[in-house]
Amino acid sequence: MRKNLGFRYTLLAMIVTTTLTIIPLLIVIFYSFLTKNSSGGVIYQFSLDAYRTIFSKEYALVLKDTLIITFWATSMTMLVALPCAYYMALSRHKDILMMIIIVPFWTNFLVRIFAWKAILEANGFLNLILLKLGIIDTPFMFLYNRTAVIVVLAYTSLPFAILPLYNAIEKFDFSLLEAARDLGSGHMRSLAKILIPNIRGGIVASMVFVAIPIFGQYIVPQLIGGGNAGTFMLGQQIANVFFNERNWPVPSAITTLLMFVTLIGFFAVRIRTSQKNRDYLAKNK
């Protein structure tokens, strides 16, 4: 048998990953347990102050708003992305549609956010149209509220949701839908009972790709929310504490906590899946 050389080939990549991600993460965890230095940086003295700070009502409220915004923005993204991806997968002009999705993302992120500001402003594009059509009499301020933040977050996330969904739907065997119709199921019911379960992997991937970056967003709530009530997210809190209060341990503690919550969730899913497989194998021995 030939020797597996995989280890040697990946050695370089492993060294790079270790030094550039794992070591900084360990530094973050380390810093979260140190005392803050009032001029920035840390004093090398053990302290749980950072954790005491984040387990407070103030932080709980920020976390709550962040979760609500993440939930609605992710839901909205998925609701728009699913029909888009379905249409794209069935279209004869897949390549063109794909370009239409991707090309805007070659322009600068910040520029696109400012474009949204230009649309939503009091004397912006949307108000202009609504006034001209006579739907409203006085300009309405669409900016600086939670809905605006959610809409713009959904906009920025769309391609990351559409691409995995498109991949999954393109691989889906559409004769299964015909079979479902043939066996007496209506069109919408066939989609719900046959299409959705069979592209579950793509849906989960989309939600992960969308929800995690939204959860840590900083620019969109900062520019579109304008610091108004209900728009303030954890990412802004981290930036505030870091830059304004020059407190390093607190953001480190937030990051450490979130990392552990994510890891626990990940392993819980893993254990459940392997348990299911074991049960299944035991049943069909």
Place this chain on the structure above:
Amino acid sequence: MKGSVVRFENVKKSFGDFVAVKEANIEIRSGEFFSLLGPSGCGKTTLLRMLAGFEVPTSGAIYLDDVNVTALAPDKRPVNTVFQNYALFPHLSVFENVAFPLRLQKRSKSEINQRVEEYLELVQLTGKAGNRISQLSGGQKQRVAIARALINEPKVLLLDEPLSALDAKLRQRMLVQLDRIHDEVGVTFVFVTHDQSEALSISDRIAVMNAGQVEQLGEPFEIYESPVSAFVANFIGETNLFTGEVIGVEGDWVDVRVQSIGVLKVTADDDIKPKVGDTINLTVRPEKISLGKDKPRIVDQKPGEYNLFHGVIHDMIYLGSESKCFITLDGSEFVFRAIKPHSKYLDDGPEITWEDTVYFWWHANDAYIVAIVEEASQS
């Protein structure tokens, strides 16, 4: 007499410029095993899909039990399909696949359990209920698809080339199974295939299709023994096909002059009565042609009843139970196909092999007039 369960009336279907089905008028009798047979692109699958409801005819009407279902959605029709690629739901177990139609109808748990078990038994898959689809072999998937399509008790079961993905041996076994299932459930089966041997072996009646049209509709025996067109004669089994001019008619006996071969004797049946001067197609199946190294005595015993020729075997294909011979006629380029059975040891005459010169002959009754291609010009 059994009535018709399916009726195609002047059904036509085109996709853009392409005419898939030119004009179909077919009646399928209740309870029969009906085959749509033809080469790929002949329109047989389109016909089936229109019956299932996946395509709407461009014109014409389809009746199911005398109800016009032409524009009815697939989920509203009492027909079910076994798909070519099975189209089993990969996220569901064997049991849930078969139970799918019943779950849609919100049947009680006990009824679902009982009926799924019954149908899994019918297709001999008891004990596989908990399996995932990916754990099944091709033949087993096939049977799950059949059980799933039958559990709704459809009026007609449609089978879209269901055996094409299986290997030759399994195909034989599945054919036997299909036949048994058809006998047991008594549902009308409509079977689409491009494989003439499948169709011949299992069908009650066959519609042979070509280029969007039904060329011939009849029992397997009729279609094999008395094809109505050169296409059917060629498509169903191998054959020797000739075109020639009638030079003499005496009762049922017809003499036909075929270019570069000579005069062939053939007997006409009741359907086709050629006259002197007509141009006709005639055919003789390879298995009807005998061959031997010596001149056969029977030809002299019944003079004028046999066609006798002499030629060289230029190719021979060993097929196990028989050999197929390609014989070039002396003084001509024409190649006859003949089947030589491998006889038993004691019966064997001198062995015939490649490059031997042989006599070959057939009785006039074994040839068959396919069609009159061109009537004699009236003088």
